[in-house]
């Protein structure tokens with residue numbers, strides 16, 4: 001197949017379409033959507049842009065899938081991968097080690113908040129979540145609290161698709177077809193302040209009081225389940241599913257107090273939020289709290305190779321350091337040499353190019369640019385932090401009335417999603433909760449890219465408003 005500058009011959013293009021439809025099983029994809037249309041095929045990327053097989057350019061408004069922190073086409077990262085593959089393509093971390101895994105573990109431990117300094121590599125985010133839950137259970141069994149095994153997480157939160165991570169996930173529509181899942185998980189309200197009362201919060205709370213209320217629901221759940229049975233609570237710094245819910249002031253500080261009071265481990269699921277998405281290496285740093293574990297993935301390599309990690313403290317590893325004890329858990333590709341070599345180079349570039357500073361310097365203007373869209377009647381809320389935003393669409397700005405399932409389907413998937421892409425913006429329209437457009441561009445983006453996003457969103461959302 002010949003591809004020059006993202007273009008290919010009609011023959012090659014037709015073959016690719018046929019083969020995609022006949023053989024490729026895509027993830028979370030309604031395949032029938034392509035019965036009468038082409039599968040979008042992306043062939044190349046450069047900076048914050050990607051190109052399809054017909055040569056059309058798109059702004060990557062989602063960093064692939066919250067992954068491409070440094071953007072596309074970075075030869076330094078490609079070279080780091082090639083050099084490592086030539087030297088040592090594979091070695092597992094099962095009783096053996098290799099230099100780039102050791103060096104990346106040391107670097108990540110140096111960055112991680114407080115006493116977190118033990119890094120267990122995985123292949124991705126869901127595996128990191130599984131690892132954290134298994135460690136929590138195993139740790140308590142070894143330290144005299146064998147009943148502690150349950151997990152608390154928040155409604156609408158997404159934590160992955162493996163059966164444990166899916167069980168922790170708070171999206172019934174993703175779970176029902178796979179029931180029964182791993183038992184012993186319980187949901188508490190999330191921090192959607194825009195719709196706080198609809199999720200049970202008392203009327204008229206200040207953000208601080210709402211944060212206190214939402215955190216206290218965790219204590220209520222622990223009491224309901226029995227403190228002796230609860231092992232961990234899994235929370236994202238900014239919850240993605242539902243459309244970017246940042247924590248209200250004081251929320252995580254109160255959660256920390258509750259976890260200490262009940263001896264429950266606080267797991268900060270930073271699969272999206274770590275590595276610069278919020279202008280810090282970890283979301284816990286941004287909001288000033290100390291987790292007992294961090295789960296991360298995605299941006300650790302900017303997507304040039306797959307990698308995830310669970311980060312814990314000496315305290316959690318201690319029971320496994322003596323008398324032949326072992327955490328009987330692992331993945332063939334967890335800490336793959338190519339991935340860890342890429343991760344190391346990626347994080348070096350973060351420092352060389354002051355990537356975190358770029359996010360911090362520009363986040364206010366990114367927010368302000370997106371907030372200009374609030375003059376469109378269909379835009380109900382613009383929320384998020386760093387380079388991570390959700391724009392909630394509503395039927396009525398004043399009453400916050402949302403859409404019916406049928407309207408959502410027609411508007412979000414029938415029009416907004418397709419039209420944003422047609423206009424040159426790759427991002428995500430999502431209805432796991434109330435309908436939102438999600439934006440999380442590469443961390444190298446600047447005002448010109450924010451303006452481009454806003455202009456495309458304006459055209460499409462304005463038109464969507466007339467289709468109600």
Ligand SMILES: Cc1ncc(COP(=O)(O)O)c(C=O)c1O
Nearest residue numbers: 124125126158159160269271272
């Ligand atoms: C917060 C969170 N946890 C876990 C996962 C699962 O990660 P993966 O798809 O790499 O398994 C995701 C994926 O987006 C996520 O956002």
